[in-house]
Amino acid sequence: MAQVPASSESHTTLDRYLALIPRGLEHAARENLLEVLSDFSLRLKVVGEVVSDNDNIAHISNVLQRKKDKNKDIIMESCFGGFAVGSIHENKNNWSVGYIQQSKPTWSCSGVIHGVVWLQIETNAPAHLIANRVRCLGPIIALVNIWEPIDMPASQSLEQAVASVKALVDSDSQQEGDYSQAFLAARTLWFRHVQAAWNLPEEDLKALDNKLKGTAAMKYRLSCIRSDSEKYQYTRQQLLAQTAGIVVPKVQGEPWTVDLTKYDLEVVVLAHPKALAVGIALRPYQHLGVKSFATGAIPPDVTAPLEPGDVVLDPCAGVGTIPMEVLFQEQDAIAVGGDIALTGLGGVAAEYSTRAHALRRERYPSHSARYADQMAWDATCLPLRDATVDVLVSDLPFGVQCLSKAKLDSVLPLMFSEFARVLRPRTGRLVLLCGNCVPIVRVLHQLNTGKDSMSSAATAEDIISMPCDSVFPVNIGGLMAWVVIVKRDNGPPRELPNYKDRVRKVAGKRERIERCKANDKSTKKRGVHQS
Structure with missing residues (x-):
């Protein structure tokens, strides 16, 4: 858990977030957050392992097996020494990537570098700064709670999974405080982000405020994100139907209603065999560049911090x-x-x-x-x-x-x-x-x-x-x-x-391809008219 000391002007309460980062970019996101939020308290934690220890054994086995092939076996061993990648081995679609981490190489083989990692963030930085200035975060939620490590394997039945979720939520009242209060804090943080970044008209903001106070019904959607979904014994929809009353607590005033398309608020459940998290999405669905939270989309400028006048x-x-x-x-x-x-x-x-x-x-x-x-x-x-x-x-x-x-x-x-x-x-x-x-x-x-x-x-x-x-x-x-x-x-x-001459050759070939495409379209149109 990385931590930055609080400044003299910072608040004592830390807001809790959870961001999905493409696997491989978590260190870049961490460095960007430490720089942008240097004036505030900040705690960062990557949930789950990024690289498996067993991959080192698999990598060595792969290298020994391919030593006989001297054509394209080890092509850049010295090129990346001492940097983020120690070596690259390529054989058709079979990749083996070497990392340098504290002078100790660890390895990842084909199929391991995929998906996203969870980045847990606790900070007292104002909502408008997180919403508008922190460019390294793609999909982000106001975190209600995260439980890890847990044991919810894909082999569980639906009934066992529901019982596990209920037990985790119920345990909050005994260990870390009431789950309903944590949900209320996340909901309050969500509304601060609405005010800071959604650019809503004043009447829409007032309508949402009334819904939060219970004088009108809030419309919400419940979503579930999990990796390797096809391995589970039940669908995400089945899990959500059974756990909606557990992860979304009852509220005072008008009861909330489910609306999958015209909703005000989206509650997100992130499920992993070794971790479970619940939060509220901080960006309206229609404003996301990538519609799926599971992709962990990240702005492309995260690794290129700019200087004034660049x-x-x-x-x-x-x-x-x-x-x-x-x-x-x-x-x-x-x-x-x-x-x-x-x-x-x-x-x-x-x-x-x-x-x-x-x-x-x-x-x-x-x-x-x-x-x-x-x-x-x-x-x-x-x-x-x-x-x-x-x-x-x-x-x-x-x-x-x-x-x-x-x-x-x-x-x-x-x-x-x-x-x-x-x-x-x-x-x-x-x-x-x-x-x-x-x-x-x-x-x-x-x-x-x-x-x-x-x-x-x-x-x-x-x-x-x-x-x-x-x-x-x-x-x-x-x-x-x-x-x-x-x-x-x-x-x-x-x-x-x-x-x-080489530029002209490339341009000429491109023009010939475009002419061929145009001729094909013209031929198809004439065929349609003649028929």
Whole structure:
């Protein structure tokens, strides 16, 4: 449990939260919280193990088994030494990832890096700060209580599970205080977040206040989140139907009514074989970028803390999510994003930008130097001057539907050559989310050496500071992905051999593909009309 001393102005009561963080990003979220909430009391605890001790044995077994294959067995052993990842072994879809933790390597094999971890937060920071300034938290609930360790295996029957939940709730009155009082405290915290972040009209806030006082009926929804749901002997709906009267206590005044679509408040039950938690969702469902709490969505800017006046670039911006995040940062900064997919930069991007700017003006009516805009461009030929970007943050296109291996091999060197050109020497930072870190790190080395080498010594003319600051795996919507963090070094950018011809070749091939798609659509339309 990490703890920061309370400031002289802080309150004595600590509010309790529970956040779902993508497995692999919990340390980044922890560092961000410690920085942003440094003036307040703060306690942090990761619930459950992040990496299993048994994975080390499995990793060693995998390595020994694959020692005979010398083609792609150990491809980056020295590249990440001493950083977040100690080694990477790749054999088709079988991954083995090495971590460095207190000088002791632990390992995770295929299938283990998935899902989310629970981050328990206790702080006296004001609700508006948690709601509007802490950007590292995705789905978050006002915590009623958490019980761990417990024993609720998937093999339990429905009756046994209901009895276990009832026993845990009943035990609160004997050990840690009344469950109803804890629920009331979470409900009060929820309403403070409603006032701070939901941007509701005054009449709607007054209506919710009346419902909390019991003069009108509150509408609520009960949700359940659990991992490996298919292994259980009962459905989540069956569990909720039997435990609703247990986890949602009776209130004074008008009784609460269930409404699955037009609800005021959502009570969330998080179930795990070794832990159980109950809380109230702090964001209205329609305002969540990702509709499922189970994904543990996290804003992409969490690993790129900004300095005042920074210029932020997203060369593959899509509709512009990352540039628009800059509008809500603590520091004043300028963000520019662009994409070559013009269909993605049309009405959707324009509407997204308009809504983001309107929300910023509403939340921060005073003068601000924050600015964000979007453009149409080719990431292999950016219309930007040399050494003008402080931070490059991007969710690179990955997956078979985005770019094949052949396309990556042809496009990545061109893109990263441009990234190195526009980043400021020494101070420029690069934060990337990618589907496979191997080609990314290989291209970064190629920028320094001009060769496909992974072990060359650093020189004064290096363009990229290697090894990377950090490379770590994360779970993104059930897919294994990687975050790569690296700094720009002092060396001058080098233009790749035949750079312009290679860019023209990539652009020409892209145009031919677009023409073929357009012809296919035209042919289909003519066929429909003729029929």
